Amino acid sequence: MSVTTPPEAAPTSSAPGALLDLEAAREKRTTTRSAAAARERTAELEGLIARDPGKYRVLTGDRPTGALHLGHLLGTVANRMRLQDLGVEVFLIVADYQVITDRDDAGDLPATVREVLLDYLAAGLDPQRSTVFTHSAVPALNQLLLPFLSLVTVAELERNPTVKAEAEAAVLRQRRGISGLLLTYPVHQAADILFCHGNLVPVGVDQLPHLEITRTVARRFNQRYAAARPYFPEPDALIAPSTTVLGSDGRRMSKSRGNALELRATEDKTAAFVKRAKTDAERTITYEPERRPEIANLLQLGAYFTGSTPEGLAEDVGAAGAGRLKALVTEAVVEGLRPLRARRRELASAGPRYLDEVLARGNARANEIANRTLDDVRGLMGMRY
Numbered sequence: 001m002s003v004t005t006p007p008e009a010a011p012t013s014s015a016p017g018a019l020l021d022l023e024a025a026r027e028k029r030t031t032t033r034s035a036a037a038a039r040e041r042t043a044e045l046e047g048l049i050a051r052d053p054g055k056y057r058v059l060t061g062d063r064p065t066g067a068l069h070l071g072h073l074l075g076t077v078a079n080r081m082r083l084q085d086l087g088v089e090v091f092l093i094v095a096d097y098q099v100i101t102d103r104d105d106a107g108d109l110p111a112t113v114r115e116v117l118l119d120y121l122a123a124g125l126d127p128q129r130s131t132v133f134t135h136s137a138v139p140a141l142n143q144l145l146l147p148f149l150s151l152v153t154v155a156e157l158e159r160n161p162t163v164k165a166e167a168e169a170a171v172l173r174q175r176r177g178i179s180g181l182l183l184t185y186p187v188h189q190a191a192d193i194l195f196c197h198g199n200l201v202p203v204g205v206d207q208l209p210h211l212e213i214t215r216t217v218a219r220r221f222n223q224r225y226a227a228a229r230p231y232f233p234e235p236d237a238l239i240a241p242s243t244t245v246l247g248s249d250g251r252r253m254s255k256s257r258g259n260a261l262e263l264r265a266t267e268d269k270t271a272a273f274v275k276r277a278k279t280d281a282e283r284t285i286t287y288e289p290e291r292r293p294e295i296a297n298l299l300q301l302g303a304y305f306t307g308s309t310p311e312g313l314a315e316d317v318g319a320a321g322a323g324r325l326k327a328l329v330t331e332a333v334v335e336g337l338r339p340l341r342a343r344r345r346e347l348a349s350a351g352p353r354y355l356d357e358v359l360a361r362g363n364a365r366a367n368e369i370a371n372r373t374l375d376d377v378r379g380l381m382g383m384r385y
Contacts, residue, residue: 034212035205035239042239045200053087058238059198061093064112068119069260070333071245071253074304079202079240081124090130091196091366092120094359097135097142101182102166114355119263122344127358133366134359135192140370144191145184147377151220152187152213160186161209190214195370199233202240211237225380246297250278264344267334274298274330279322287314295322302329305336 049056060080062068068077084090094113099106113134120132135142157163162185166178181188186209193201193214201211218232225231244252247259254260261273278294287310289296299310302325306313317325347354378384 034208038205038208038237038239041236045236045238049083049086049088049200053083054089056200057089057091057196057198058083058200058202059091059093059193059196059235060202061091061095061192062116063095063098064109064116065099065107066112066255067115067262067264068123069253069255069262070301071247071260072119073123073263074245074301075204076202076240077120077123080130083202084124084126084130088200091198092125092130092132092362093192094132094134095192097181097188098185101179101185113359114352115264117355117359118344118347121347121355121358122263122340127361131362131365132359133362137359137363138195138366138370140367140374141191141195142188143374144195144370144377145188147381148187148190148194148217148221149184151217151224154183156213156216157183157186159209160213161206162186186210186213187217190217193235194218194232195373196366197233197373199235200238201235202238204240208237211235221377225377231376231380245301246277246294248273248276248278250294263337263340267338270334270337271330274301274326274333277326277329279325283321284319285314285317285321285325287311295325298322298325298329302332305332 058080060076062072062076080090080092094116096106096109096113099109117132121127125132158167163178163183166182189210190213193211194217201214203211215234218234221232222230247253247257248261249257249259251257251259261270265273277298279298280292280294282292282295285295285299286292287296287299295314296310299313302308302313303310313325313328317328375384
């Protein structure tokens with residue numbers, strides 16, 4: 001696979017460098033237009049969901065690389081529970097196959113999957129209304145990957161932002177090239193979404209290129225094999241009302257960076273996390289996300305757990321400074337997470353049996369749907385023998 005030139009080796013004034021700059025500028029303009037259109041469509045979709053939530057099926061999920069953290073809760077999990085409570089059918093995939101896209105050792109996957117499931121249940125997942133399942137337990141889903149791969153080009157896969165970034169990082173780290181599984185990751189996501197005929201996918205703006213591959217696969221399959229009566233929906237992006245939560249080092253919260261606050265953490269660890277959070281030298285607290293991202297992050301956390309607004313919280317703190325802000329945020333986060341943590345401890349104390357039963361029911365439902373979809377696909381392709 002070809003990769004873009006690593007930053008330290010990039011030309012500064014040659015023609016190739018100018019071409020790369022033009023390409024980056026075009027990509028930025030395209031992304032901006034796509035984001036604006038997606039936000040406009042999201043506003044329309046929210047109204048449609050409120051009127052008829054039963055028309056929509058959501059597919060979303062996480063890689064089981066560890067227990068979930070505060071960034072997951074504010075960024076995705078809370079929105080999933082909101083959609084569930086509105087009456088949208090939610091499918092949550094614990095994407096265990098995706099763990100091995102970029103690592104040699106997957107760790108203790110069964111234990112990690114249970115930790116993720118505990119977090120889902122504690123956050124409000126209702127197994128009677130939503131379906132939670134694992135990649136590896138649904139063979140028919142993964143068999144869809146083969147016909148779907150025939151519908152996209154290698155160049156289209158290489159242009160995917162995740163694939164591009166990992167390819168560049170592999171070169172910089174002087175490690176082996178990216179795995180074939182990572183190269184095909186966007187199409188695997190398409191199979192995840194389309195096997196259950198998902199028509200709504202909560203994403204951030206940076207994930208729109210991933211969803212576009214899914215829409216491309218659905219459109220091309222319909223054109224090639226089901227022109228008279230399209231079989232797969234082209235799913236819409238629902239731009240999630242999410243917040244990027246910063247870790248203790250001021251960078252985006254991430255398990256791999258070691259800067260995250262896990263949902264299962266103790267109250268003492270929660271207080272220590274907020275105490276370590278970066279601020280700035282200005283005394284008066286104001287909500288200015290672009291100019292003061294660290295202060296804005298604390299204000300967003302406090303507002304989320306108190307039901308207020310970042311602007312209102314900033315006004316309340318005012319000249320009392322970062323110390324007062326951290327005290328308010330600590331109390332808000334500790335109190336806000338207390339019910340979730342209590343539910344989590346109760347579920348964990350019962351042992352793995354209930355968790356395994358929840359997952360078994362979800363896997364069974366996912367298999368039923370995937371088997372039906374794969375049979376339909378084989379029929380449409382003339383491969384049912």
